[in-house]
Structures are given as structure tokens and as C-alpha cells.
Amino acid sequence: MSTKPKSAPPRPAPRLYLATPVVEDPSALVTVLADLLDGSDVAAVLVRLARTDERTMTERAKRLVSPIQRADVACLLDGQFLLDGNVAIVARAGADGAHLTGIEALQEALPTLKPERIAGVGGLITRHDAMLAGESGIDYVLFGEVDADGKRPSIEAIAERLQWWAELFEPPCVGFAATLDEAGVFAAAGADFVLVGDLVWSDPRGPRAALMDARQAIGQNPDGTFGRALAQNV
Template structure:
């Protein structure tokens, strides 16, 4: 009896990291158009460190803008602010941070995890209940693995594990590479905001690169079948 082929995975979606937010007014004005310009599943809010009351107010101002576009708002760290800010969850770094955060985030909110240097750490994150794992972000010194190493890790995870994997892309080309490798989501940030054509054009460009990779992978599967 022939085995039933696995259903094709959906096209990878975008995960947009904001610049470090001090005054949210500019983002409040621009985010609706950006969220309409591309298929963005979630926004990672990077808050400029200050007192908790101010950070909560900034996140609260942005939360409905994101959520009304059917995207999730995650805080970059600051687990203790998630509920009061009306956010959907938090992105954490390292196994210890995940273990500390799970009691306050679960079961209602998202706990994503990066800072996973080894395969063992990645598997531990999945076993603990991380809602996604992120590969390829810069470490505390600004160093990243090679693009080939990140793509290899994404492909390994996508083939073997259920929770979604996210590839941190620093360029359009990396977004294409990570989508081809098996990423469920592609995290983009600084290079989007720095694009001289504007963030909307950059997002549309990246989404096209992801679509090309996804289509090419589907064609390859069809030829093999």
C-alpha cells in the first residue's frame, strides 16, 4: 500500500521586527499600509528601554494597529509587560528565559524563542513548549552563523519537528534562501526600514522572493513525484 504523500506546507509568511520604538506615532501612521502591502503574520515590537509605565503605553498604542490587521503583536523580551500591554506574546532568548516565561504566557499567549546555538537547545525548546524557534539572529556581539548554516538548521527542523521555524533574514536574498530551506516564517527588520524606496516596497520585494522560492520548491516536488 502506497504511503500518502505529506500535504505541501503553506507559503512562508513574514514576521516584521520594528525599529527600536521610542515615539510610536510614526509607526502608528505607517503600519496599516505596511500590513496591507504584504502577508505579515506577526510584528515584533522592539521597545526602547525606559520605565515600565511608558513602555506599556507605547505597546498599548501599537497593539490595536497590528491586531486589527489580523497580525499578532509580540514584545521583544519584557515578558512582564505582555498582558498589561495587550500584546499577543513575547519573543525570548535562551532556554532559561523560556522556562521563566512559560508560566505567565501559557496557555493564552505566544512564547517564541531564539538564541538557540545548538540542535540540542532547539529540541529542548520544542519539548518545553516554544511556539516557534528562530534561527540566524545576531548574538550579543552581532555575530551570525553563515547563511548556509542557518538554511541547514531550518531544513533540519522543518523536516523533523512540528512547531514552526523562523529564519532571520538580513536581506532579500536570505529571505529567498530561508524560504527555500523550509522556514515557516521569515523575520525581517532593519534592512526593510533602511530601504531607500521605503518599507512597503522592500516588504513587497521580500514577499516576491519568498513566493519564488516556494513556487520553485513546489515545482521540484512535483517533478520528483
């Protein structure tokens, strides 16, 4: 795992990483995403597919990958929602990569994903887990997501973990924000990207307004890039 050089320049302002709702019928979301990504400066979209047979999931993924990539945005599939964590669907759907949860899932998926595709990982309970992930050659680490029991660390703990990673390590770090306040805190802590999901899709004003608020909350720099490794793969 590469640590940050002592003379490394400061990281740019973070960018947004958008998680979709769990998708059963992609028809409506295709239209929404095409509009939402136009001018929103979203770095990547994490697609969460409802579990069904693999052929249907692949077709649903393909329908979403195309409009996302046409907007010059990376499209990743959430490995938690794939059947048995099988990331082979990523290549068949033409997605840019996958997000994995936990060290074991990451180790199983890496030979399939790398070097052609992006591999990100969350579910990193301890600093040791995070360092193991970093040593495996991942493209980013995610802190702050909800665990299998529906729990997540405190905002302070997530911010501390982001700050620790940003100060010491080279791969980008992502903070999962459940609220706009959290988005601002994680940006200030040093997150390269801020992942938003339900706070965008549940906003009564619509997702575009919520996404603009999230962008303001993190002080987004529209000239930023989606990390060194991600930019090379998109």
C-alpha cells in the same frame, strides 16, 4: 516535543514576520504600520521597545498593539528589550505574545505566557538547545539572528538548521533574513516564516517597497496561515 508525522503534508509557502526598529516614540510608527500592513500579508509584527520605566513601555506597547491587531496581524513583544525580561507587560499591553532569547529566558517566561499567549524563542546555539525549546511547548523557533556579540551563523548554517527542523519537527520555524537573498534561501530551506527588519526599514524607497520585494523573494502564498499554534491564538 512533537515530531512531524511521516505522512505529514508539505508545509505551505512561508509568510513574513516583521520586526520593528527600536521604538522610543511610537507616534510615527503607528501611522506607518497602519499603511504598511494593509494588504501586505504580514503574519506578525515583533515590537522592540526602547527600555525605560515599565509604565511608559506599557503605554508605548499599547499604542502599537492596537493598529497591528486591527490589521488582523499578531503582535509580539521582543523579550530582549523588556526590563529584566519581564513579560508581564505583554498581557498589560494586550499583545498576543512574546519572543524570548535563550532557554533560560524561555523557561522563566513560559508560566506567564502560556497557555493564553504565543511564546517563540531564538538564541538557540545548538541543536540540543532547539530540541529543549521544542520540548517546552513553544509556538515557534527562530534561527539566524544576531547574537550578543553582533555575530550570526553563515547563511549555509542557518539554512541547514531550518531544513533540519522543518523535516523533523512540528512547531513552525522562522529564519531571520538580513537580505533579500537570505530570505529566498531560507524559504527554500523550509522556513515557515521569514523574519525581516532592518532590510525593510532602511530601504531608501520606503518600507512598503522593501516588504513587497521580501514577499516576492520568499514566493509568498497569501492564503497561508501563521502556523497552527499562532493561528489559534490570534
